[in-house]
Amino acid sequence: MCDTLNNDYHLHEELGRGRFGVVHRCYSPISSSSFACKSIAKRALSSDPTDRRCLDVEPKILRLLSACPHVLRLHAVYDNDDYLHLVTDLCDGGDLYDRLASGCRFSERDAAAVLRQLMSAVASCHRAGVAHRDIKPDNILFDSRGRLQLADFGSAEVFGGGATPPEMSGVVGTPYYVAPEVLLGGNYDEKVDVWSAGVILYMMLAGVPPFYGDGPAETFEAVVRERLRFPTKIFRSVSPEVKDLLRKMICRDVYRRFSADQVLRHPWMINGGETALKEE
Template identity: 65%
Template sequence: MYDSFKNEYQLCEEIGRGRFGIVYRCFSPSSLASFAVKSIDKRHLLDDDLDRQCLDKEPKILQILSPHPNILQIHNIFDSDSRLLIVTDLCKESTLYDRIVSSGPFTEPDACSIFTQLAEALHHCHRNYICHRDIKPDNILFDTRNRVKLCDFGSAEFFGCGGEREKMSGVVGTPYYVAPEVLAGREYNEKVDVWSAGVILYIMLGGVPPFYGDSVEDTFAAVLRGNLRFPTKIFRSVSPEAKDLMRKMLCKDVSRRFSAEQVLRHPWVTSGGLSNTMSDMS
Protein backbone atom coordinates (compact mmCIF):
# COMPACT_ATOMS: atom_id res chain seq x y z
CA MET A 1 0.00 0.00 0.00
CA TYR A 2 2.78 2.46 0.92
CA ASP A 3 4.50 1.72 -2.40
CA SER A 4 1.33 2.66 -4.27
CA PHE A 5 1.03 5.85 -2.23
CA LYS A 6 4.68 6.78 -2.78
CA ASN A 7 4.27 6.30 -6.54
CA GLU A 8 1.83 9.21 -6.52
CA TYR A 9 2.69 11.38 -3.50
CA GLN A 10 5.58 12.61 -1.39
CA LEU A 11 4.85 12.42 2.35
CA CYS A 12 5.67 15.71 4.13
CA GLU A 13 5.29 17.08 7.65
CA GLU A 14 2.68 16.15 10.26
CA ILE A 15 -0.07 18.80 10.43
CA GLY A 16 -2.55 17.33 12.91
CA ARG A 17 -3.90 14.44 14.91
CA GLY A 18 -7.48 13.26 15.11
CA ARG A 19 -9.58 10.56 16.70
CA PHE A 20 -8.61 8.01 14.08
CA GLY A 21 -5.04 8.84 13.16
CA ILE A 22 -2.34 11.28 12.12
CA VAL A 23 -2.72 13.85 9.34
CA TYR A 24 0.22 14.80 7.13
CA ARG A 25 0.72 17.16 4.25
CA CYS A 26 1.59 15.38 1.03
CA PHE A 27 2.65 16.60 -2.39
CA SER A 28 1.73 15.31 -5.83
CA PRO A 29 4.62 15.77 -8.31
CA SER A 30 2.29 15.09 -11.25
CA SER A 31 -0.20 17.86 -10.40
CA LEU A 32 2.22 20.08 -8.40
CA ALA A 33 -0.51 20.33 -5.73
CA SER A 34 -0.44 19.72 -1.98
CA PHE A 35 -3.02 17.62 -0.16
CA ALA A 36 -3.68 16.25 3.30
CA VAL A 37 -3.40 12.53 4.01
CA LYS A 38 -4.91 10.89 7.06
CA SER A 39 -3.01 7.78 8.16
CA ILE A 40 -5.14 5.39 10.21
CA ASP A 41 -3.84 2.30 11.99
CA LYS A 42 -6.83 -0.04 11.69
CA ARG A 43 -5.44 -2.38 14.34
CA HIS A 44 -6.33 0.21 17.00
CA LEU A 45 -10.00 -0.07 16.01
CA LEU A 46 -10.39 -3.83 16.29
CA ASP A 47 -12.36 -3.69 19.54
CA ASP A 48 -14.60 -0.76 18.67
CA ASP A 49 -17.46 -1.60 16.31
CA LEU A 50 -18.74 2.00 16.24
CA ASP A 51 -15.35 3.40 15.22
CA ARG A 52 -15.05 0.79 12.48
CA GLN A 53 -18.52 1.68 11.19
CA CYS A 54 -17.64 5.39 11.13
CA LEU A 55 -14.39 4.65 9.36
CA ASP A 56 -16.14 2.57 6.70
CA LYS A 57 -19.00 5.03 6.22
CA GLU A 58 -17.20 8.37 5.98
CA PRO A 59 -15.14 7.70 2.81
CA LYS A 60 -18.22 6.30 1.04
CA ILE A 61 -20.30 9.35 1.93
CA LEU A 62 -17.57 11.80 0.92
CA GLN A 63 -17.19 10.06 -2.41
CA ILE A 64 -20.93 10.42 -3.04
CA LEU A 65 -20.82 14.11 -2.15
CA SER A 66 -17.65 14.93 -4.12
CA PRO A 67 -16.91 17.19 -5.78
CA HIS A 68 -18.46 20.17 -4.01
CA PRO A 69 -16.55 23.39 -3.26
CA ASN A 70 -17.70 23.46 0.39
CA ILE A 71 -17.33 19.79 1.34
CA LEU A 72 -13.99 18.16 2.11
CA GLN A 73 -13.10 16.15 -0.97
CA ILE A 74 -11.43 12.75 -1.05
CA HIS A 75 -8.86 12.54 -3.84
CA ASN A 76 -7.50 9.05 -3.23
CA ILE A 77 -7.73 6.06 -0.89
CA PHE A 78 -5.05 3.45 -0.17
CA ASP A 79 -6.31 0.55 1.89
CA SER A 80 -4.73 -2.55 3.43
CA ASP A 81 -5.59 -4.95 6.25
CA SER A 82 -3.67 -2.87 8.80
CA ARG A 83 -3.70 0.71 7.54
CA LEU A 84 -5.87 3.18 5.67
CA LEU A 85 -4.57 6.30 3.90
CA ILE A 86 -7.14 8.90 2.85
CA VAL A 87 -5.94 11.78 0.65
CA THR A 88 -8.14 14.89 0.95
CA ASP A 89 -8.14 18.63 0.35
CA LEU A 90 -5.44 20.47 2.28
CA CYS A 91 -7.01 22.81 4.85
CA LYS A 92 -5.70 25.34 7.34
CA GLU A 93 -5.19 24.21 10.92
CA SER A 94 -7.75 26.64 12.35
CA THR A 95 -11.43 25.69 12.35
CA LEU A 96 -14.46 27.98 12.57
CA TYR A 97 -14.41 27.31 16.32
CA ASP A 98 -10.88 28.73 16.51
CA ARG A 99 -11.95 31.82 14.57
CA ILE A 100 -14.94 32.40 16.84
CA VAL A 101 -12.79 32.09 19.96
CA SER A 102 -10.07 34.40 18.64
CA SER A 103 -12.27 37.01 16.94
CA GLY A 104 -15.48 37.19 18.93
CA PRO A 105 -18.72 38.19 17.14
CA PHE A 106 -18.46 38.55 13.35
CA THR A 107 -19.80 41.38 11.22
CA GLU A 108 -22.94 40.34 9.36
CA PRO A 109 -21.25 40.25 5.91
CA ASP A 110 -18.38 38.12 7.28
CA ALA A 111 -20.78 35.78 9.08
CA CYS A 112 -22.98 35.56 5.98
CA SER A 113 -20.04 34.62 3.75
CA ILE A 114 -19.15 31.64 5.95
CA PHE A 115 -22.76 30.73 6.73
CA THR A 116 -23.86 30.74 3.07
CA GLN A 117 -21.10 28.29 2.17
CA LEU A 118 -22.20 26.04 5.05
CA ALA A 119 -25.82 26.23 3.84
CA GLU A 120 -24.70 25.34 0.30
CA ALA A 121 -22.89 22.29 1.69
CA LEU A 122 -25.96 21.20 3.65
CA HIS A 123 -28.25 21.69 0.65
CA HIS A 124 -25.94 19.45 -1.39
CA CYS A 125 -25.92 16.80 1.37
CA HIS A 126 -29.71 16.82 1.72
CA ARG A 127 -30.28 16.62 -2.05
CA ASN A 128 -28.20 13.44 -1.92
CA TYR A 129 -30.23 12.07 1.04
CA ILE A 130 -27.36 12.47 3.49
CA CYS A 131 -27.78 14.08 6.91
CA HIS A 132 -24.53 15.16 8.61
CA ARG A 133 -25.96 15.02 12.19
CA ASP A 134 -22.99 16.72 13.88
CA ILE A 135 -22.84 20.24 12.48
CA LYS A 136 -20.64 22.38 14.76
CA PRO A 137 -17.84 24.96 14.32
CA ASP A 138 -15.16 22.31 14.97
CA ASN A 139 -16.27 20.49 11.80
CA ILE A 140 -15.98 23.55 9.57
CA LEU A 141 -12.52 23.91 8.04
CA PHE A 142 -11.05 26.43 5.60
CA ASP A 143 -8.90 25.50 2.63
CA THR A 144 -5.85 27.43 1.45
CA ARG A 145 -8.17 29.72 -0.59
CA ASN A 146 -10.23 30.40 2.55
CA ARG A 147 -13.27 28.46 1.32
CA VAL A 148 -15.44 26.63 3.86
CA LYS A 149 -14.95 22.86 3.88
CA LEU A 150 -17.48 20.82 5.87
CA CYS A 151 -15.82 17.71 7.29
CA ASP A 152 -16.21 14.78 9.72
CA PHE A 153 -19.06 12.72 8.28
CA GLY A 154 -18.52 9.88 10.76
CA SER A 155 -21.97 10.44 12.30
CA ALA A 156 -23.72 11.04 8.97
CA GLU A 157 -26.67 8.92 7.89
CA PHE A 158 -28.52 8.15 4.68
CA PHE A 159 -32.22 9.00 4.98
CA GLY A 160 -33.62 7.76 1.69
CA CYS A 161 -33.13 7.41 -2.04
CA GLY A 162 -35.06 7.80 -5.27
CA GLY A 163 -37.42 10.40 -3.83
CA GLU A 164 -38.39 8.35 -0.77
CA ARG A 165 -37.44 9.98 2.53
CA GLU A 166 -37.09 8.05 5.76
CA LYS A 167 -36.95 9.23 9.36
CA MET A 168 -33.78 8.78 11.40
CA SER A 169 -33.31 7.95 15.08
CA GLY A 170 -30.57 7.81 17.70
CA VAL A 171 -29.09 10.54 19.87
CA VAL A 172 -26.23 11.92 17.80
CA GLY A 173 -24.67 15.38 17.99
CA THR A 174 -22.97 17.81 20.35
CA PRO A 175 -24.35 19.87 23.28
CA TYR A 176 -25.32 23.44 22.25
CA TYR A 177 -25.83 22.36 18.62
CA VAL A 178 -28.09 19.29 18.77
CA ALA A 179 -31.75 19.73 17.78
CA PRO A 180 -34.48 19.27 20.43
CA GLU A 181 -36.23 16.43 18.60
CA VAL A 182 -32.98 14.42 18.75
CA LEU A 183 -32.68 14.90 22.52
CA ALA A 184 -36.35 14.05 22.97
CA GLY A 185 -35.71 10.61 21.50
CA ARG A 186 -38.11 11.15 18.61
CA GLU A 187 -37.58 10.21 14.99
CA TYR A 188 -36.24 13.14 12.99
CA ASN A 189 -35.33 14.30 9.51
CA GLU A 190 -32.51 16.22 7.86
CA LYS A 191 -33.70 19.53 9.35
CA VAL A 192 -31.66 18.70 12.46
CA ASP A 193 -28.71 20.02 10.41
CA VAL A 194 -30.56 23.28 9.81
CA TRP A 195 -31.12 23.72 13.55
CA SER A 196 -27.40 23.17 14.22
CA ALA A 197 -26.45 25.66 11.50
CA GLY A 198 -28.84 28.17 13.08
CA VAL A 199 -27.01 27.77 16.39
CA ILE A 200 -23.71 28.45 14.61
CA LEU A 201 -25.12 31.60 13.01
CA TYR A 202 -26.38 32.80 16.40
CA ILE A 203 -22.93 32.25 17.93
CA MET A 204 -21.14 33.98 15.05
CA LEU A 205 -23.32 37.08 15.42
CA GLY A 206 -23.77 37.11 19.19
CA GLY A 207 -20.67 35.43 20.56
CA VAL A 208 -22.72 33.13 22.83
CA PRO A 209 -24.87 30.04 22.20
CA PRO A 210 -28.66 30.48 22.18
CA PHE A 211 -29.28 27.57 24.57
CA TYR A 212 -26.88 26.78 27.41
CA GLY A 213 -26.64 25.91 31.09
CA ASP A 214 -24.12 25.32 33.86
CA SER A 215 -23.90 21.61 33.01
CA VAL A 216 -24.52 19.34 30.04
CA GLU A 217 -27.87 18.39 31.58
CA ASP A 218 -28.85 22.05 31.98
CA THR A 219 -27.81 22.76 28.40
CA PHE A 220 -29.91 19.86 27.10
CA ALA A 221 -32.88 21.13 29.14
CA ALA A 222 -32.48 24.58 27.58
CA VAL A 223 -32.34 23.06 24.08
CA LEU A 224 -35.49 21.04 24.77
CA ARG A 225 -37.31 24.22 25.89
CA GLY A 226 -36.12 25.97 22.74
CA ASN A 227 -36.91 29.41 24.12
CA LEU A 228 -35.08 31.57 21.57
CA ARG A 229 -34.19 35.08 22.70
CA PHE A 230 -32.05 37.94 21.40
CA PRO A 231 -30.74 39.85 24.44
CA THR A 232 -30.67 43.55 23.58
CA LYS A 233 -27.20 44.05 25.05
CA ILE A 234 -25.75 41.44 22.68
CA PHE A 235 -27.96 41.74 19.59
CA ARG A 236 -28.65 45.49 19.50
CA SER A 237 -26.67 45.93 16.28
CA VAL A 238 -27.81 42.69 14.61
CA SER A 239 -30.28 43.27 11.78
CA PRO A 240 -33.95 42.23 11.83
CA GLU A 241 -33.26 40.11 8.73
CA ALA A 242 -30.63 38.05 10.51
CA LYS A 243 -32.89 37.54 13.54
CA ASP A 244 -35.75 36.51 11.25
CA LEU A 245 -33.60 33.86 9.60
CA MET A 246 -32.44 32.50 12.97
CA ARG A 247 -36.05 32.27 14.18
CA LYS A 248 -36.95 30.23 11.11
CA MET A 249 -34.00 27.90 11.57
CA LEU A 250 -34.26 27.54 15.37
CA CYS A 251 -37.95 26.65 15.24
CA LYS A 252 -39.02 23.74 17.46
CA ASP A 253 -41.88 22.94 15.09
CA VAL A 254 -40.01 20.91 12.48
CA SER A 255 -42.81 21.33 9.93
CA ARG A 256 -42.27 25.11 10.08
CA ARG A 257 -38.49 25.04 10.33
CA PHE A 258 -36.68 26.10 7.18
CA SER A 259 -35.01 23.60 4.90
CA ALA A 260 -31.46 24.26 3.67
CA GLU A 261 -32.92 25.32 0.32
CA GLN A 262 -35.22 27.86 2.01
CA VAL A 263 -32.26 29.20 4.01
CA LEU A 264 -30.40 29.93 0.78
CA ARG A 265 -33.40 31.91 -0.54
CA HIS A 266 -33.76 34.08 2.58
CA PRO A 267 -33.19 37.85 1.97
CA TRP A 268 -30.36 38.03 4.53
CA VAL A 269 -28.46 35.32 2.65
CA THR A 270 -29.19 36.55 -0.88
CA SER A 271 -28.08 40.09 0.09
CA GLY A 272 -24.82 38.88 1.59
CA GLY A 273 -25.83 40.01 5.07
CA LEU A 274 -26.50 43.58 3.92
CA SER A 275 -30.29 43.56 3.41
CA ASN A 276 -32.42 46.18 5.13
CA THR A 277 -35.67 45.49 3.32
CA MET A 278 -37.62 43.77 6.08
CA SER A 279 -39.47 45.52 8.90
CA ASP A 280 -37.99 45.21 12.38
CA MET A 281 -39.27 41.94 13.85
CA SER A 282 -37.04 41.99 16.93
Protein backbone atom coordinates in the same frame (compact mmCIF):
# COMPACT_ATOMS: atom_id res chain seq x y z
CA MET B 1 -6.79 -1.31 -2.18
CA CYS B 2 -3.35 -2.18 -0.83
CA ASP B 3 -1.61 0.38 1.31
CA THR B 4 0.75 2.15 -1.07
CA LEU B 5 0.29 5.54 0.56
CA ASN B 6 4.01 6.06 1.17
CA ASN B 7 4.76 5.26 -2.45
CA ASP B 8 2.41 7.97 -3.70
CA TYR B 9 2.62 10.65 -1.00
CA HIS B 10 5.18 12.04 1.43
CA LEU B 11 3.70 12.72 4.88
CA HIS B 12 4.70 15.93 6.65
CA GLU B 13 3.59 17.78 9.78
CA GLU B 14 0.47 17.04 11.76
CA LEU B 15 -2.37 19.48 11.10
CA GLY B 16 -4.86 18.28 13.67
CA ARG B 17 -6.52 15.33 15.32
CA GLY B 18 -10.03 14.32 16.27
CA ARG B 19 -11.86 11.47 17.92
CA PHE B 20 -11.16 8.98 15.13
CA GLY B 21 -8.11 10.19 13.23
CA VAL B 22 -4.99 12.28 12.80
CA VAL B 23 -4.55 14.65 9.86
CA HIS B 24 -1.16 15.33 8.26
CA ARG B 25 -0.08 17.50 5.38
CA CYS B 26 1.12 15.32 2.52
CA TYR B 27 2.82 15.97 -0.79
CA SER B 28 2.44 14.21 -4.12
CA PRO B 29 5.67 14.22 -6.14
CA ILE B 30 3.67 13.06 -9.16
CA SER B 31 1.40 16.09 -9.26
CA SER B 32 3.69 18.45 -7.31
CA SER B 33 0.69 19.32 -5.11
CA SER B 34 -0.02 19.27 -1.39
CA PHE B 35 -2.99 17.50 0.17
CA ALA B 36 -4.27 16.45 3.59
CA CYS B 37 -4.18 12.85 4.79
CA LYS B 38 -6.57 11.69 7.52
CA SER B 39 -5.31 8.46 9.10
CA ILE B 40 -7.59 6.33 11.26
CA ALA B 41 -5.86 3.69 13.42
CA LYS B 42 -8.23 0.72 13.42
CA ARG B 43 -6.81 -0.71 16.65
CA ALA B 44 -7.71 2.53 18.45
CA LEU B 45 -11.40 2.10 17.64
CA SER B 46 -13.60 0.30 20.11
CA SER B 47 -15.60 -2.77 19.15
CA ASP B 48 -18.75 -0.62 19.21
CA PRO B 49 -20.26 -0.72 15.69
CA THR B 50 -21.08 3.00 16.04
CA ASP B 51 -17.36 3.79 16.28
CA ARG B 52 -16.27 1.39 13.55
CA ARG B 53 -18.89 2.53 11.04
CA CYS B 54 -16.68 5.53 10.16
CA LEU B 55 -14.33 3.13 8.36
CA ASP B 56 -16.99 2.41 5.75
CA VAL B 57 -19.22 5.46 5.89
CA GLU B 58 -16.84 8.37 5.34
CA PRO B 59 -15.12 7.09 2.15
CA LYS B 60 -18.46 6.00 0.70
CA ILE B 61 -20.15 9.33 1.39
CA LEU B 62 -17.23 11.49 0.24
CA ARG B 63 -17.27 9.63 -3.09
CA LEU B 64 -21.04 10.16 -3.33
CA LEU B 65 -20.60 13.89 -2.71
CA SER B 66 -17.61 14.38 -5.02
CA ALA B 67 -19.45 16.90 -7.21
CA CYS B 68 -21.00 18.91 -4.35
CA PRO B 69 -19.76 22.49 -3.89
CA HIS B 70 -17.99 23.34 -0.63
CA VAL B 71 -17.64 19.69 0.41
CA LEU B 72 -14.12 18.44 1.10
CA ARG B 73 -13.00 16.48 -1.97
CA LEU B 74 -11.62 12.96 -1.61
CA HIS B 75 -8.66 12.11 -3.88
CA ALA B 76 -7.53 8.66 -2.75
CA VAL B 77 -8.25 5.90 -0.21
CA TYR B 78 -5.64 3.50 1.20
CA ASP B 79 -6.90 0.67 3.39
CA ASN B 80 -4.99 -2.10 5.17
CA ASP B 81 -5.30 -4.15 8.35
CA ASP B 82 -4.01 -1.35 10.57
CA TYR B 83 -5.06 1.96 9.04
CA LEU B 84 -7.55 3.71 6.80
CA HIS B 85 -5.98 6.71 5.03
CA LEU B 86 -8.12 9.33 3.27
CA VAL B 87 -6.31 11.81 1.03
CA THR B 88 -8.35 15.00 0.58
CA ASP B 89 -8.00 18.61 -0.44
CA LEU B 90 -5.70 20.61 1.81
CA CYS B 91 -7.47 23.35 3.78
CA ASP B 92 -4.66 25.42 5.23
CA GLY B 93 -6.79 28.49 5.99
CA GLY B 94 -7.79 27.20 9.42
CA ASP B 95 -11.28 26.37 10.63
CA LEU B 96 -14.26 28.30 11.94
CA TYR B 97 -13.65 27.07 15.49
CA ASP B 98 -10.32 28.91 15.63
CA ARG B 99 -11.93 32.11 14.39
CA LEU B 100 -14.69 31.92 16.99
CA ALA B 101 -12.30 30.89 19.78
CA SER B 102 -10.16 33.97 19.07
CA GLY B 103 -13.12 36.13 20.12
CA CYS B 104 -13.97 37.13 16.57
CA ARG B 105 -17.47 38.62 16.20
CA PHE B 106 -18.69 38.57 12.61
CA SER B 107 -20.46 41.43 10.88
CA GLU B 108 -23.75 40.40 9.30
CA ARG B 109 -22.17 40.64 5.86
CA ASP B 110 -19.28 38.35 6.84
CA ALA B 111 -21.61 35.92 8.64
CA ALA B 112 -23.86 35.76 5.57
CA ALA B 113 -20.86 34.98 3.34
CA VAL B 114 -19.88 32.03 5.55
CA LEU B 115 -23.46 30.79 5.95
CA ARG B 116 -24.12 30.96 2.21
CA GLN B 117 -21.21 28.63 1.49
CA LEU B 118 -22.12 26.31 4.37
CA MET B 119 -25.78 26.06 3.34
CA SER B 120 -24.79 25.51 -0.29
CA ALA B 121 -22.84 22.46 0.91
CA VAL B 122 -25.67 21.30 3.17
CA ALA B 123 -28.34 21.74 0.49
CA SER B 124 -26.24 19.75 -2.00
CA CYS B 125 -25.72 16.99 0.57
CA HIS B 126 -29.44 16.81 1.28
CA ARG B 127 -30.32 16.68 -2.42
CA ALA B 128 -27.87 13.76 -2.70
CA GLY B 129 -29.63 12.01 0.20
CA VAL B 130 -26.92 12.62 2.82
CA ALA B 131 -27.28 14.18 6.28
CA HIS B 132 -24.02 15.29 7.90
CA ARG B 133 -25.31 15.04 11.51
CA ASP B 134 -22.26 16.68 13.13
CA ILE B 135 -22.03 20.19 11.71
CA LYS B 136 -19.89 22.29 14.05
CA PRO B 137 -17.19 24.98 13.67
CA ASP B 138 -14.38 22.38 13.90
CA ASN B 139 -15.69 20.71 10.73
CA ILE B 140 -15.94 23.94 8.73
CA LEU B 141 -12.57 24.43 7.06
CA PHE B 142 -11.15 27.13 4.79
CA ASP B 143 -8.66 26.73 1.96
CA SER B 144 -5.85 29.15 1.13
CA ARG B 145 -8.29 31.35 -0.81
CA GLY B 146 -10.76 31.52 2.06
CA ARG B 147 -13.30 29.18 0.45
CA LEU B 148 -15.30 27.06 2.87
CA GLN B 149 -15.12 23.26 2.81
CA LEU B 150 -17.41 21.06 4.93
CA ALA B 151 -15.44 18.14 6.37
CA ASP B 152 -15.65 15.04 8.61
CA PHE B 153 -18.50 12.85 7.40
CA GLY B 154 -17.80 10.07 9.91
CA SER B 155 -21.23 10.54 11.54
CA ALA B 156 -23.11 11.13 8.27
CA GLU B 157 -26.03 9.01 7.15
CA VAL B 158 -27.62 8.23 3.80
CA PHE B 159 -31.38 8.68 3.81
CA GLY B 160 -34.30 8.59 1.39
CA GLY B 161 -34.60 6.43 -1.67
CA GLY B 162 -38.30 5.74 -1.23
CA ALA B 163 -41.66 7.42 -1.17
CA THR B 164 -41.73 7.78 2.63
CA PRO B 165 -40.18 10.79 4.39
CA PRO B 166 -36.46 10.39 5.17
CA GLU B 167 -35.93 9.13 8.72
CA MET B 168 -32.80 8.48 10.76
CA SER B 169 -32.17 7.54 14.37
CA GLY B 170 -29.36 7.38 16.90
CA VAL B 171 -27.82 10.03 19.15
CA VAL B 172 -24.93 11.63 17.27
CA GLY B 173 -23.56 15.15 17.22
CA THR B 174 -21.82 17.58 19.57
CA PRO B 175 -23.07 19.59 22.57
CA TYR B 176 -24.19 23.14 21.67
CA TYR B 177 -24.94 22.15 18.05
CA VAL B 178 -27.09 19.00 18.19
CA ALA B 179 -30.80 19.35 17.42
CA PRO B 180 -33.29 18.58 20.23
CA GLU B 181 -35.09 15.82 18.33
CA VAL B 182 -31.80 13.87 18.17
CA LEU B 183 -31.51 13.96 21.96
CA LEU B 184 -35.15 13.02 22.52
CA GLY B 185 -34.76 9.71 20.68
CA GLY B 186 -36.90 8.31 17.92
CA ASN B 187 -36.61 9.22 14.27
CA TYR B 188 -35.55 12.52 12.75
CA ASP B 189 -34.76 13.93 9.32
CA GLU B 190 -32.04 15.94 7.58
CA LYS B 191 -33.21 19.23 9.11
CA VAL B 192 -30.99 18.44 12.09
CA ASP B 193 -28.23 19.98 9.96
CA VAL B 194 -30.20 23.23 9.59
CA TRP B 195 -30.54 23.53 13.39
CA SER B 196 -26.75 23.07 13.75
CA ALA B 197 -26.05 25.68 11.07
CA GLY B 198 -28.43 28.07 12.83
CA VAL B 199 -26.50 27.66 16.07
CA ILE B 200 -23.29 28.46 14.19
CA LEU B 201 -24.86 31.60 12.70
CA TYR B 202 -25.95 32.67 16.20
CA MET B 203 -22.40 32.15 17.50
CA MET B 204 -20.84 34.13 14.66
CA LEU B 205 -23.03 37.11 15.55
CA ALA B 206 -23.11 36.78 19.35
CA GLY B 207 -19.82 35.11 20.21
CA VAL B 208 -21.65 32.63 22.48
CA PRO B 209 -23.96 29.66 21.78
CA PRO B 210 -27.72 30.05 22.26
CA PHE B 211 -27.91 27.05 24.63
CA TYR B 212 -25.23 25.99 27.10
CA GLY B 213 -24.66 24.54 30.56
CA ASP B 214 -22.00 23.32 32.95
CA GLY B 215 -21.04 20.14 31.13
CA PRO B 216 -22.62 18.10 28.34
CA ALA B 217 -25.64 16.92 30.37
CA GLU B 218 -26.71 20.47 31.28
CA THR B 219 -26.04 21.66 27.75
CA PHE B 220 -28.22 18.90 26.31
CA GLU B 221 -30.97 19.81 28.79
CA ALA B 222 -30.76 23.45 27.68
CA VAL B 223 -30.97 22.44 24.01
CA VAL B 224 -34.11 20.41 24.72
CA ARG B 225 -35.86 22.80 27.13
CA GLU B 226 -34.74 26.41 26.83
CA ARG B 227 -36.30 29.06 24.61
CA LEU B 228 -34.26 30.87 21.94
CA ARG B 229 -33.37 34.32 23.25
CA PHE B 230 -31.68 37.42 21.86
CA PRO B 231 -30.12 39.26 24.84
CA THR B 232 -30.39 42.99 24.26
CA LYS B 233 -26.80 43.68 25.31
CA ILE B 234 -25.50 41.34 22.61
CA PHE B 235 -28.12 41.70 19.88
CA ARG B 236 -28.87 45.43 20.10
CA SER B 237 -27.21 46.11 16.74
CA VAL B 238 -28.30 42.88 15.04
CA SER B 239 -30.97 43.28 12.37
CA PRO B 240 -34.54 41.95 12.61
CA GLU B 241 -33.99 40.11 9.31
CA VAL B 242 -31.26 37.86 10.65
CA LYS B 243 -33.21 37.28 13.88
CA ASP B 244 -36.11 36.13 11.71
CA LEU B 245 -33.81 33.68 9.91
CA LEU B 246 -32.41 32.40 13.21
CA ARG B 247 -35.92 31.73 14.52
CA LYS B 248 -36.67 29.68 11.41
CA MET B 249 -33.44 27.67 11.63
CA ILE B 250 -33.30 27.14 15.41
CA CYS B 251 -36.95 26.09 15.48
CA ARG B 252 -38.07 23.18 17.69
CA ASP B 253 -41.04 22.44 15.42
CA VAL B 254 -39.33 20.41 12.70
CA TYR B 255 -42.25 20.94 10.31
CA ARG B 256 -41.84 24.72 10.59
CA ARG B 257 -38.05 24.66 10.58
CA PHE B 258 -36.56 25.82 7.30
CA SER B 259 -34.95 23.41 4.87
CA ALA B 260 -31.44 24.18 3.62
CA ASP B 261 -32.85 25.49 0.34
CA GLN B 262 -35.28 27.76 2.19
CA VAL B 263 -32.39 29.23 4.17
CA LEU B 264 -30.62 30.10 0.92
CA ARG B 265 -33.79 31.84 -0.34
CA HIS B 266 -34.33 33.94 2.80
CA PRO B 267 -34.14 37.73 2.03
CA TRP B 268 -31.25 38.25 4.47
CA MET B 269 -29.24 35.63 2.59
CA ILE B 270 -30.21 36.93 -0.84
CA ASN B 271 -29.13 40.45 0.22
CA GLY B 272 -25.80 39.17 1.50
CA GLY B 273 -26.40 40.31 5.07
CA GLU B 274 -27.35 43.82 4.00
CA THR B 275 -30.47 44.96 5.83
CA ALA B 276 -33.03 47.64 5.20
CA LEU B 277 -35.42 47.34 8.14
CA LYS B 278 -35.02 48.93 11.57
CA GLU B 279 -35.73 47.12 14.83
CA GLU B 280 -39.12 48.20 16.13
